[in-house]
Amino acid sequence: xxxxxxxxxxxxxxxxxxxxxxxxxxxxxxxxxxxxxxxxxxxxxxxxxxxxxxxxxxxxxxxxxxxxxxxxxxxxxxxxxxxxxxxxxxxxxxxxxxxxxxxxxxxxxxxxxxxxxxxxxxxxxxxxxxxxxxxxxxxxxxxxxxxxxxxxxxxxxxxxxxxxxxxxxxxxxxxxxxxxxxxxxxxxxxxxxxxxxxxxxxxxxxxxxxxxxxxxxxxxxxxxxxxxxxxxxxxxxxxxxxxx
Numbered sequence: 001x002x003x004x005x006x007x008x009x010x011x012x013x014x015x016x017x018x019x020x021x022x023x024x025x026x027x028x029x030x031x032x033x034x035x036x037x038x039x040x041x042x043x044x045x046x047x048x049x050x051x052x053x054x055x056x057x058x059x060x061x062x063x064x065x066x067x068x069x070x071x072x073x074x075x076x077x078x079x080x081x082x083x084x085x086x087x088x089x090x091x092x093x094x095x096x097x098x099x100x101x102x103x104x105x106x107x108x109x110x111x112x113x114x115x116x117x118x119x120x121x122x123x124x125x126x127x128x129x130x131x132x133x134x135x136x137x138x139x140x141x142x143x144x145x146x147x148x149x150x151x152x153x154x155x156x157x158x159x160x161x162x163x164x165x166x167x168x169x170x171x172x173x174x175x176x177x178x179x180x181x182x183x184x185x186x187x188x189x190x191x192x193x194x195x196x197x198x199x200x201x202x203x204x205x206x207x208x209x210x211x212x213x214x215x216x217x218x219x220x221x222x223x224x225x226x227x228x229x230x231x232x233x234x235x236x237x238x239x240x241x242x243x244x
Contacts, residue, residue: 003085004046005054006039006077010061016101016123016162018070021058023089025074027081030105031141032129033215034168036203040077051089058098071099071122078105083113090120101125106150107142118153123160126151130172131181139171148184155188163191167222167230168199178230182237194239196230198222 004026012022027043028035039045058065058072065071072093074086079102090100101123108114118124128147130136136144154161163185167173172181185191199221207214222230234241 001085001088002048002050003054003082003089004043005049006037006046008054008057010057011064012073015073015075015103016071016099016125018068018099019061019064020070020101021061021065021072023054023072023074023079025076025079025082025086028077028105029081029107029142030078030129033139033171034166034199034203036200036206037077038203038206038210038212043077043081051085051092054089055092055096058093062098065098069099071101073101073103073125075103075125078107080104080108080114080117083108083111083117087113087116087120090117094120094122099123103127104150105129105140106147106154107140108150109146110150110153118157118159121159123162124154125162125164126154128163128165128181128185130177131184132177135171135177139168151188155190158190160192161188161190162193162195163188164195164197166197166199167227168216169219169222169226171219173222173226173230175229175233178233179237182234182239185234186237186239192240194234194241196227196234196241198227 006024006026009022012020015022026046028041099122102121103125133144204214
């Protein structure tokens with residue numbers, strides 16, 4: 001089976017525990033206004049790679065990965081657009097004793113291929129963009145209902161679950177939105193870590209390089225007081241906020 005790969009990061013430290021071999025896959029059904037990888041949107045771009053080739057590249061970093069308690073992470077784009085490929089890759093990694101992590105928006109129907117991916121996933125990194133249906137559509141272009149179904153399934157499947165949420169002034173930082181998002185995350189019993197990520201403008205140049213208008217050009221990153229208030233809301237909801 002051949003997957004469409006955008007790029008590989010061989011010594012990643014942000015996509016799960018330890019040092020990680022991070023595979024960025026092509027294709028994404030979301031159109032997040034703050035996306036910092038719009039070059040991954042098209043599923044037919046990138047480089048075709050077989051699982052065996054990925055495993056060969058991974059092998060050169062096994063000593064670093066194993067010593068750090070790391071593993072491999074598939075991200076994107078949205079890796080579940082290539083669920084069959086990810087499932088095969090994860091299954092092979094698991095057979096070699098390599099920790100597997102899936103970095104996903106959760107916007108995927110629970111097909112046989114997606115369920116197979118989750119059966120071979122040690123850690124799900126779930127990006128919750130917004131907890132209100134209208135706000136989610138405005139920010140990402142897609143419904144929150146599919147993501148909620150996915151999150152509930154992962155919660156029942158006993159996978160370790162980390163949640164990440166971006167703090168964007170004018171979109172996700174309003175008190176009522178923060179409280180609703182914290183309440184939703186709190187309803188998921190297997191969440192072991194929550195990362196609150198202040199919005200940044202690092203993806204703006206990619207939009208411009210692709211000839212696209214950056215939708216949040218007028219939005220500033222949150223200041224420290226805004227970030228602290230968001231942390232307080234999540235702490236009051238008794239969530240395991242990392243770095244607070």
